[in-house]
Amino acid sequence: MRSLKDYEKKRDFDVxxxxxxxLVEAGGDHLSFVVQKHDASRLHYDFRLEWDGVLLSWAVTKGPSADPSEKRLAVRTEDHPVSYGDFEGTIPEDEYGGGTVMLWDTGWWEPLHDVSEGLKKGKLHFRLHGARMSGGWALVKMKGKSGEKRDNWLLIKERDDQAGRTPNALTNKYRTSVTTGRSMRAITHDHDAQDPVDHAKPLPRFREVELATLKDAPPEGDGWQHEAKFDGYRCLMAVGKGGVRLYTRGGKDWSDRFEALCAPAATLDCDSVLLDGEVTAGGGGGDFSTLQKALKRGDPLTYYAFDCLALDGDDLTGEPLKDRRAALEKLFEDQPPRGPLRLSPVLEGDGHAALDAMCRAGGEGIISKRTDAPYRGGRSKRWIKSKCVRRAEFVVAGWSPSDKKGRPFSSLILGSYEDGDLVYRGRIGTGFDEADFDTLMSELKPLARKTSPFDGDLPSEAKGAHWVTPKIVVEAEYTEFTSEGRIRHGVYQGLREDKEAEDVSAKAEAETDSGDTAAICGVRVSSTGRVVYPDAGLTKGEVAQYYADVAERMLDHAADRPLSLLRCPDGISEDCFFQKHAGKGFPDGVRAMPIEEKDGGTEDYMYVSTPDGLVGAAQMGTLEFHIWGAHRDRIERPDRMFFDLDPDEGLDFADVKAAARDVREGLDAVGLSSGVMVTGGKGVHVVVPLRRIAEWDTVKYFAKTFAHVMAERDPDRYTATMSKKKRKGRVFIDWLRNERGATAIAPYSLRARPGAAVAMPVSWSELEDLKRPDGFHVDDARDRLSQACPLSRIEPHGIGKSVVEALEAWSKD
Structure with missing residues (x-):
């Protein structure tokens, strides 16, 4: 990582x-960029790109220009912390850089070559995806004059669709903050972004939300509006006389959890309004796990509004979507483009083009809505949800003629060579532009033949085709293979000149995709009917669906932690094995992070952040999830301590419950709060949430000392030694799970044992009435989702000096 010494040296952070x-590790899927208008001794614009844990920084004296012929001087300055990208305010006049700073633009950037090499050679090419700056740009280093100390570069706009013709159009057009909407003067005087409005009409009531129907592909034809599918919380926002209310899709009032949005909502210029939208984390991006963390920490939130159900006392649900959207856009006219309240963008092009663009950007998928339809609560076919799709290579065996002018064919006929024979794999009819038609026809015409290259009968869709010798390889995206082995909703992606006809992937993809499959959380789950718990009759598909159902709750505890997975690909009756290092073949939701090991080497460990990660692991035969006691953002600072109470075979569950109570009392005595979880096996875990002030060695030493003190205080009942001999007739207080690299079963995880029990957090009072530690199963877990998780109510404390001293005093009682 780069250094921030120069940045720190120039500033007095007490002033x-x-x-x-x-310094920070890269977070999220994109690198951020920011432009800050800075009225220091001389007005300029600070242009910053996130790289290697910092913001690379240049001072652009006249501000960026979208005119490619206008080369703007950009003086390289010291690297800034990534957190500086959120700074807007006034630096005291006597301080370095004293003056007003405005967040003029934010977004993410896309390097077009190796950044380190570009910095060294003095030429950076990149694309910007901001509210005001977009498209291709370049930073080019100028040749320095003799004795010149300044590091001078030029910021240049590339000639593309986002280029302009007027040198100062960008800076003249945009004079307010991209996040708060404030002018430089308002920032200088620390005025609020917007003043609350006196809403004259009553607060609208909650109403049932409209839900989309999942389909394999977007709808065809006109009359549809396509929007991004967000990875957040659905939310109805009610504003009126009496304030602001924010409701979940089920009608729960979450105004307190979404408190960061209440003040911005109160500034909406209307008498009253009821909006439908989605709450996401921070700057409007991030996945569901990021949102969970933002809610816990009280971080900023973003609300994407996509429908207006009532306005100024009038019910708009009977009006067509296009009219509701017009009302929504007018209401949001004065909202800053990167503020906390934003319009859900409408994606250009037809449904297939919109879905393709979303998938390329790494998005969830799209929602397609009938523009002439009213708003109705419940599941609707007027709203269609389609998710990102899969790809494979195929051989072109022919083409079907088209009756449309300028289109030489309507579709390509596809196949794959399998055991020497050409197998029919369906056709593709979308995804082509004019250049694709020209290229493909020039390649296919010389290969024309009179007879079909396939053996046997073909479906009616291939009737009238023009056949070619199968040599040309293309890549296509698709939603699935049908039971006949043909692709559904194929979209052309391009020629694959690097592939031989005999080497295409269609056969392998079809085999992977065949049989009893289902799309769960966007993950293609194969062999859903395979029974993995014979006694409980639970199938692989039911396991995957269970993890999808409990994902929100389970990820509160398991997201962004290194994992060990217990995989049983053929069920618990066959071989099972643990896996902690990332391997090939896992779905994208199961991610990898490098961790340094004891021997100094580095290995990639697995983690999940989103529901598709849990389901993706289940697709690979995972039954149990075991978690580290630390999150990946601060891997050396544990935030959980575990005590696994493991009874000798001669003891019953009452003895384990008594041990849990004793552990709790001991922890209370030293100032640590704790919760309890029945493991789904034979024991109980006492879980201690921690503030991240201590490292692994401290937590491990504390846990070891605590367990040994417990054993010394009551040696007839407890042991802190793993030895089977020492455990006889006692409960083993297992403190070893608090070592770096050790794991414990994740809350809400299934156990790979007969009965398919679930590791379930319970309240201390509930523990008293339980008869066994493996009495919760998948349906019980689903039923408990309507209640708060008992572990979420516990206040974390740090293992600091006072706790250590209290432990020492308690050990002497």
């Missing part, structure tokens, strides 16, 4: 409101 220097 300036700027953020302190802090």
């Amino acid at each position: 300036t409101p700027e953020p302190r220097a802090a």
Whole structure:
């Protein structure tokens, strides 16, 4: 990582409101960029790109220009912390850089070559995806003059669709903050972004939300509006006399959890309004796990509004979507483009083009809505949800003629060579542009033949085809293979000149995709009917669906932690094995992170952040999830401590419950709060949430000392030694799960044992009435989702000096 020493040296952080220097690991899927208008001794624009844990920074004296012929001087300055990208305010006049700073643009950037090499050679090419700056740009280093200390570069717009013709159009057009909508003057005087509005009409009531129907592909034809599918919380926002209310899709009032959105909502200029939308984390991006963390920490939230159900006392649900959208856009006219309240963008092009663009950007999928339809609560076919699709290579065996002018064919006939024979794999009819038609026809015409290259009968869709010798390889995206082995909803992606006809992937993809499959959380789950728990009759598909159902709750505890997975690909009756290092073949939701091991080497460990990660692991035969006691953002600072109470075979569950109570009392005595979880096996875990102030060695030493003190206080009942001999007639207080690299069963995880029990957090009072530690199963877990998780109510404490001293005092009682 780069250094922030120069940044830190120039600032007095007791005086300036700027953020302190802090290097960070890359977070999220995109690198951020920010432009800050800075009225210091001389007005300029600070252009910053996130790279290697910092913001690379240039001072652009006249501001960026979208005119490619206008080369703007950009003086390289010291690297800034990534957190500086959120800074807007006034630096005291006597401080370095004293003056007003406005967040003028934010977004993400896409390097077009190796950044380190570009910095060294003095030429950076990149694309910007901001609210105001977009498209291709370049930073080019100028040749320095003799004795010149400044590091001068030029910021240049590339000639593309986002280029302009007027040198100062960008800076003249946009004079307010991209996040708060404030002017430089308002920022200088610390005025609020917008004043609350006096809403004259009553607060609209909650109403049932409209839900989309899942389909394999977007709808065809006109009359549909396509929007991004967000990875957040569905939310109805009610504004009126009496304030702001924010409801979940089920009608729960979450105004307190979404509190960060209440003040911005109160500034909406209307008498009253009821909006439908989605709450996401931070700057409007991030996945569901990021949102969960933002809610816990009180971080900023973003609300994407996509429908207006009532406005100024009038019910709009009977009006067509296009009219509701017009009302929504007018209401949001004065909202800053990167503020906390935003319009859900409407995606250009037809449904297939919109879905393709979303998948390329790494999105969830799209929602397609009838523009002439009213708003109705419940599941609707007027709203269609389609998710990102799969790809394979095929051999072109022919083409079907088209009756449309300028289109030489309507579809390509596809196949794959399998055991020497050409097998029919369906056709593709979308995804082509004019250049594709020209290229493909020039390649296919010389290969024309009179007879079909396939053996046997063909479906009616191939009737009238023009056949070719199968040599040309293409890549296509698709939603699935049908039971006949043909692709559904294929979309052309391009020629594959690097592939021989005999080497295409269609056969392998079809075999993977065949049989009893289902799409769960966007993951293609194969062999859904395979029974993995014979005594319980639970199938692989039911396991995957269970993890989808409990994902929100389970990820509160398991997201973004290194994992060990217990995989039983053929069920618990066959071989099972643990896996902690990332391997090939896992779905994208199961991610990898490098962790340094004891021997100094580095290995990639697995983690999940989203529901598709849990389901993706289940697709690979995972039954149990075991988690580290630390999150990946601060891997050396544990935030959980575990005590596994493991009874000798001669003891019953009452003895384990008594041990749990004793452990709790001991932890209370030293100032640590704890919760309890029945493991789904024979024991109980006492779970201690921690503030992240201590490292692994401290937590491990504390846990070991605590367990040994327990054993010394009551040696007839407890042991802190793993030895089977020492455990006889006692409960083993297992403190070893608090070592770096050790894991414990995740809350809500299934257990790979007969009965398919679930590791279930319970309240201390509930524990008293339980008869056994493996009495919760998948339906019980689903039923409990309507209640708060008992572990979420526990206040974390740090293992600091006072706790250690209390442990020492308690050990002497």
